[in-house]
Amino acid sequence: MAIRKKVTLQHIADKLHLTVHTVSKALRGLPGMSEETRHAVRQAANELGYRTKEQERSMSLDGIPLFPSKSRRFIMLLASGQDITLTIHQPLLEGIQSRLAEVGHKIELCFVPDGLSGDERFSSWLLQNEIMYADGIFISPLIPAAIERQLIALELPRILLNFPPFGAKIDSVIWDVFNSMQQSVDYLVKRGHNKIMYIGDVKSRRGYKLRWMAFRDSMDDLGIEVNPDEQMLRSDVSLESWTESWLDHVKRYEPTAFICATELALTRTYLACHAAGKRIPTDYSIVCLEPNVQGGMPDIARPDLPIRETGCRAGDRMIWRIANPSLPYEHIRLQGDFDPGRSIRHLNK
Known part of the structure; x- marks a missing residue:
């Protein structure tokens, strides 16, 4: 080397x-x-x-070599059909790569196909891709829950890039959507928005459920009651049906602001506003919890999700886990700042 x-x-x-x-x-x-x-x-x-002297001292105390003599091989697992250039995957990979490359290690990509529910098919896939010969795996978001459980149970170093399921025996690193939601709600309320509509799927993925829970908790902390009937909590319908429901909701409940939990929710909300002749932020204010938006939209307010930093921290955690295989598992959440953008109107001026 x-x-x-x-x-x-x-x-x-x-x-x-x-x-x-x-x-x-x-x-x-x-x-x-x-x-x-x-x-x-x-x-x-x-x-x-x-690295600062303090960081090097910390690594030394944890038993992590600064310049190891052996190059290790790691694998980042992605759900089948996912594009590596997607908003979250690319910076996650870049973060992991940068950290591992510092100490002479490498990482490969491997896609997890759908339908690995049976033990025989799962074992065959592991063998075919030499998963168990890797020095460790990084389990990315969006992998189906059943397959994720099988990956978590593997007997090799593993880092989950997601919120862990209950009782999962694995280290995890993820950006803190609870803190992000708290910042979003707090920013809107301080600018006079008490009628905030949550828009997003709350069932399909663990992370989406947690965003909805965080919204309710954040509103409750500020003394604002959340009625689920007044929110838009489904996305598994056609755009036409969704838009019709959105128009009915805004007419009946008269929200002044929307928190869009996903990019799909943001896109549909923006299109619905345009179709209804409404403008952002003149008529409605919007915050989105996704780190990126499609072209043609205004500068949308959003919490800064430290995705690349999550990858870097996950790389750190993997190296630490290999050096400390018997220590308790840890779940790490990274907090970012809030970008106010230009999509929020101040009602209390």
Whole structure:
């Protein structure tokens, strides 16, 4: 393996055209700069593989080698038919790759086909793709629950990139949708929006159920009652039927703002507003919990989901787990900031 060159503060400073002093302050959390600069410094440090003395000391205490002599092979598992360029998958993979590459490891992609419910078919798939010969696997979101359970039960290092099922014996790393929802609701309410309609599927996936739970809890914390009948909680209908139901809901319940839990919910809401002759944010305010939107929409308010950072942290966690196989499992949630965008109208001005 080639000898790794040490990354210094000067490398980060040169990359961002900043002074070493500014970079040092940013990494130590000291004041005196914008949050944008601080974020850029931390991101560059992560991309370049820079570690503070405190980070290196922590790795040493955890028994994690800084420069291991053995290159390991890991696999990131994706649901069949998923596009690696999707909003969440690409940054997740980039984050994992960047972390593993720092210590000389590599990661491969493997798609999990539908219909692996039987033990024989599942075992055959494991053998065909040499899954059990990998040093560890990363289980991405959107894999069907039944197959996910089988993957969680495998006897090799595993990191779940999702909220864990109840009682799951696995390490997990995921962006914190509870905190994201709390930020979204709080931001709307502080700007005069008390009639907020939740739009999104609440049944098909564990993460979607948790978003709905987080919405209800966040509203309850602010003393606002949530009536499920006043929300749009189904997406398994045609666009025509959904739009008709949306028009009926907004006429009957008169919401001033929508929280769209998925990109599909955002797209349908935006189209429905356009069809009804309504404008954003003049007539309705919108927050979306997805990190990306289709072209042609305004700058939608959203919580910043640290997806790439989740990948980096998952890579860290995998290396830690291999070094500490007998320690208890841990579930890690990463919090981001809130981007107000230009899709929220202030009602209390």
